[in-house]
Amino acid sequence: MPEETGAPTFGDVAELWSYLSTEPLTWLTATILAYLAADAVSRRLGNPPLANPVLLAVLLLVPVLWLSETPYARYFDGAQFIHFLLGPATVALALPLWDNRETIAASVAPIILALVAGSVVAVASAIALALAFDLPPEVILSLAPKSTTAPVALGVAEAVGGLPSLTAVLVILTGIIGAVTVTPLMNLLGVKDWRARGFAVGVASHGIGTARAFQVNPVAGAYAGIAMAANALLTSLIVPLAVGWFGL
């Protein structure tokens, strides 16, 4: 059949695309490629706060899904393999904690006090502000655990009656807000203590803040990791209590 030897027709391309767009492998690959591109751009620019790799990768992927009319559930069929790694990655934070055990032991009091202050303010201010704005209850409950790492926040939100998929987005946005603003904010305040800078961003913006801290300074990164891990523990205890206090 001579027509099959010619250039691919529009029909062939459409058929190929309809196969590719339903294939989990496509979206898994797209996620990794988007991240690699975002990370390369961020590095090339010298890791400026606004060129956050998570933000850039999401901004690359969302138009692709939109144009190809791919529903999020189909995208997630492929991307879930990466999402799944959040669990083992949380466990892996044991290593920086262990490696820094001597420094941590030397500043146990500041760590515990700053952790409690940051964690309580993160949860209470989110609920109080959301109430002031008269947001719907399920949105408020999804906002409450926003400063803790994604897998923990999803579990906490679900337990108190929030919407896990909305929580995931609010957690990511919180991470990006912290990661983008921490460097200018700390420089403005003239804070030069890398431990305090790292710890603050780790408490307020979990893994994305921690990834930013590692970009800037290794000591800040280690302290951000400590803050993030400890806050994961504390937030899961504070949110159910806070929800009760606010009568939600």
Add this chain to the structure above:
Amino acid sequence: MLLTLGLLLGCELLGEVTARALALPVPGPVLGLVLLVALLALRPSLAKGLRATTGVILANLSLLFVPAGVGVIGNLEVLSRDAVALIVVLCVSTWAAMLAALFTFLAARRLGRRGAE
């Protein structure tokens, strides 16, 4: 690498099982983290073998948040309805938490140093 992955997943699974069995409010991976720290305290020699793989995972932590971030596409309705309020709440609350942790940390260190003198 496989050994590390097996250990990480094993700790997570044990954490998950413990949390469910005891009906704890703490998520499984967090208990898994505590468990791994306890294992490292019992056998410090474990750390050396783990570091290569955990280093790769933690260096690319940002990648793991991308699938959840793309979820923005499924929540555009809620997000656009309350966009201004949500942005204000997220920014103010995140900065408040950051500043609370920062100033508490600095104050506690200053007090500790004064106490030691």
